Amino acid sequence: MMKNKKIKVETPTSLLKGNKRRQFLKLSGMALAGSGLLLACSDDDDNILDPTDDTVDDGMGDDDGMGGTTPFDLGAGDLGVLNYAYALEQLEAEFYTRVLNGTYWSGAAMEEKNILEALYNHEVNHREFFKAALNANFDAELVLPAELEFDFGSVDFNNRDSVLNTAKTLEDTGVKAYNGAGKIIETVDYLLIAGKIVSVEARHAAAIRSIIGGDMGDFKLFAGDDAVSVGNGLDGAENPSVIIETAGAFFVTPFTANHLP
Amino acid sequence: MNIIKFLDEFKTDNLTKTMSSRRDAFNTFGSLGKKAAIAAVPFGIATMGNKAKAATFMQQDYIASLQLALTLEYLEAEFYVKALDSGVLTDNAKAEAIYQQISQHETAHVAFLQDQLGDNSIDSPEFDFTAGGAFDPFNDNNSGQDVAYGQLLALAQAFEDTGVRAYKGQAGNLMGVADGAVLTAALQIHSVEARHASEIRRLRGLDGWITLNERGEDMPSQTQAVYDGEENLSQATVDVTTLGDGDPFSAEASSQAYDEPMDRTTAETIAGLFIVS
Numbered sequence: 001m002m003k004n005k006k007i008k009v010e011t012p013t014s015l016l017k018g019n020k021r022r023q024f025l026k027l028s029g030m031a032l033a034g035s036g037l038l039l040a041c042s043d044d045d046d047n048i049l050d051p052t053d054d055t056v057d058d059g060m061g062d063d064d065g066m067g068g069t070t071p072f073d074l075g076a077g078d079l080g081v082l083n084y085a086y087a088l089e090q091l092e093a094e095f096y097t098r099v100l101n102g103t104y105w106s107g108a109a110m111e112e113k114n115i116l117e118a119l120y121n122h123e124v125n126h127r128e129f130f131k132a133a134l135n136a137n138f139d140a141e142l143v144l145p146a147e148l149e150f151d152f153g154s155v156d157f158n159n160r161d162s163v164l165n166t167a168k169t170l171e172d173t174g175v176k177a178y179n180g181a182g183k184i185i186e187t188v189d190y191l192l193i194a195g196k197i198v199s200v201e202a203r204h205a206a207a208i209r210s211i212i213g214g215d216m217g218d219f220k221l222f223a224g225d226d227a228v229s230v231g232n233g234l235d236g237a238e239n240p241s242v243i244i245e246t247a248g249a250f251f252v253t254p255f256t257a258n259h260l261p
Numbered sequence: 262m263n264i265i266k267f268l269d270e271f272k273t274d275n276l277t278k279t280m281s282s283r284r285d286a287f288n289t290f291g292s293l294g295k296k297a298a299i300a301a302v303p304f305g306i307a308t309m310g311n312k313a314k315a316a317t318f319m320q321q322d323y324i325a326s327l328q329l330a331l332t333l334e335y336l337e338a339e340f341y342v343k344a345l346d347s348g349v350l351t352d353n354a355k356a357e358a359i360y361q362q363i364s365q366h367e368t369a370h371v372a373f374l375q376d377q378l379g380d381n382s383i384d385s386p387e388f389d390f391t392a393g394g395a396f397d398p399f400n401d402n403n404s405g406q407d408v409a410y411g412q413l414l415a416l417a418q419a420f421e422d423t424g425v426r427a428y429k430g431q432a433g434n435l436m437g438v439a440d441g442a443v444l445t446a447a448l449q450i451h452s453v454e455a456r457h458a459s460e461i462r463r464l465r466g467l468d469g470w471i472t473l474n475e476r477g478e479d480m481p482s483q484t485q486a487v488y489d490g491e492e493n494l495s496q497a498t499v500d501v502t503t504l505g506d507g508d509p510f511s512a513e514a515s516s517q518a519y520d521e522p523m524d525r526t527t528a529e530t531i532a533g534l535f536i537v538s
Contacts, residue, residue, distance in 0.1 A: 117508075118468065122518035124509035125501055132499050179448040183441025188433040191444075193497055195429040196519040198448065200470060202455035203520075207469040210460055219358035222460040223366065223453060233369030234449035235456070 074240075075142060076259035078190050079134075081181050083144040084240050084260060085194070086130035088177055091250055092170055093127040094150050096120035099167070102157030112164075115207050119167070122204070126197055133193075149252035164212055171205035172227055172236070173247055174198070179237035184260065202235070323438045324381045326431035329525055330447065331374040333427055335385040336532055337420050338367040340398075343390065344417075347399035349409045356414070356464060363417075363457045370450055377446065387537040390416065395483065411479065414465050419484040421458035422471065423531050426487070426523035428454060455520070470517040486531055491521050 074083040096119050099105050105116055134143040156162040178198035185191045206222040213221025228235055238246075240260040341364035344350060350357040375382045390398055398416050400409035428451035435444040459469030467477045473492040476484050494502050494515050501515045508514055 115469075118470065118514070118517065121509040121511075121514035122470070125504065125515055125518040128504035128509075129496055129499060129501055132504055133497055136499070175452045179445065179452055182432070182448045183445050185436075188436060189497055191432055191436060192429070192522060193519075195432050195448070195451065196496065196521065198452055199425045199429065199455035199520040200518055202452035203459035203469040206456035206459035207463060209456075210463055210469075219355045220362040222359070223362055223456040228366060228453050228456070229369075230365070231369065232373045233366035233453060234373070234446065235452040237445050237449050 071254035071256050072144060073256045073258050074144065074260060077184065078186050079138055079142055080240075080257065080260045081184050081194070082130060082134050082138075082190065083142075084181060084244075084257065085178070085197075086127070086134060086144050087148065087251070087255065088174060088243070088247070089123060089127040089130055090144075090146075090148050091150060091247060092123040092174065093120070094148075095152065095155075095166065095170055095250075096123055098152060098155075098157050099163055102163065104158050104160050104163050108160070112160075112211060115211070116163075116167070119171075119204050119208075122200060129193075144255065145253070148255075150250050151252050152250065154249065164208060167208045168205065168212060170247075171201055171208055173243060174201040175205055176236035176238045177240070177243040179235060180239050180243070182237075184240075320438075322434040323443060324378065325525075326434040327374055327378050327443070327447075328381070328383050329431060329528060330428060330450070331371065331378065331383060332386065333420075333424055333528065333532060334367055334370040334374055336388060336535060337424065338364070338371045339385070339388055340390055340416065340420060341367055343399055344413055347401075347409070347413075349398070349400050349406060349413050352406070353410070356410075359460055359464060360417075363421075363461075366453055366457070370453075373446070373450075377443070388535050389537045390535055392483070392534045396481070412481075414461060415480055415484070417461045418458065418465060418467075418477070418480065419487050419531070421454055421461055423487050423523065423528060424454035425451065425458055425520055427525075427528035429520065430522035430524050430528065432522075468517070471520065472513050473516045483534065486527060490523070492516055493519070493521050 074080045074087070096116060099116050100120055105113060108116070131143075131146055155166050175198060178194050178201065182191060182194055185194060205227070209224060209227070210222040213219060213224070218224070240257045244251075244257055341360055344360055345357070345364055350360055390396065391402070394402070396412045396416065397404035397409055398413040400406060404412075428447055432444065432447065432451075435447050438444065462477065463469050465477065465479070471488060471491045474485075474488045474490065476488045492512075494500055494512060496519055501518070502510050502512055504510055509518075
């Protein structure tokens, strides 16, 4: 719950000491979220808003003991972006976990096997990083739940084309997502982390595209005109709302991004 | 090869001069801003003065960042054009196609950054891709196709991996400029450089990603500066090797999973090896 939020002592592993406090103040500055937090922190009965009324978004998601069935909301600002990244990294990590359990991977050519294993390693590392970073800097109620449920019914993990094309989509989506989220980030240290990860996602995307392109004799697919604008040489960048809609079919556990563009 | 001389010329004749004249321009702007603030808000002199100063520094930083980016793009764009003209790639359809695609992007990046910088744009330096005779990537000195091809690929890898790190190093200076539009565009170039880096590395038989600070097989020792620091395992104070067990948390995988930034001086030093004036 929201007890003693303001004076909670930061743990030594905290990324940015002032951040949680700033996040709290920022949320408090928003009319609805502010009321929700105040009510959650007190036992007063003179409610302005009913904290269990889930038609009112408290900006805190809903596994927060405050009643209701509305989905978890990612939140705003740095918190929102970190939760968003955590959701995407969970998706990618789960995808590659299933790839490594499928028969295509176990019988794949060495080059493809090595690439997919590396991608699994990197995405699992990213996932656990976001989990640790979020929990070190924000109260548990504000952190996207671990082990989201996914639906990969559209993917045949025993089929090479299905796996490679899904990997391509996910990596390209990751690049666009981080590129679009950069401007929402408020703290330079988090921007740097996003930068450190997005270029690795782009390296992944190029490697997968290179394998697919090789099949087709298209040696330009690693940075193909479908991904990089011919006119200005820029990669994609999309807002969270667009990405979440694109990748939405994979997510079984619902969540919202009402405070992100 | 006289590296010191290159660096010296690079620093004195090129960037520094450009930067200092820019700086003068901003200082003028800054003091005007301060005067305006004083006139407008007589009781808030200190605060407004500092704010004006902060805004000036921010603008200075972001323009200098874009100028560094443009310098690196000039270097890459000219390198790929010359590579395609050299004849070194003509027997290799795959490598030639890859270079064509990258060349198209780097040339577009130059035009894009010139446009973004407007009056603050800078001219291209004069490049020497032999770095004073150390390399012969275009076979101009008749080192032979095989030697030239190897160096053409090695230099491309060094330039792309440097580009990725240099953009990352400047990202913080672009925060909040034009509501984030400048940062977004820089990120959109940054990830294209990473796609290029991955493909060139793979063309050379390496992984698309960087392991620890390894420059990779057959990379000239002069390129080690491109990779120093990539072995970092601490992300936002978290040692990522401690986050779990197994392969994803090995030092190798943990370093591969995060690309590291490079500061301006390091990027300028690396580019400076190839800049004559």
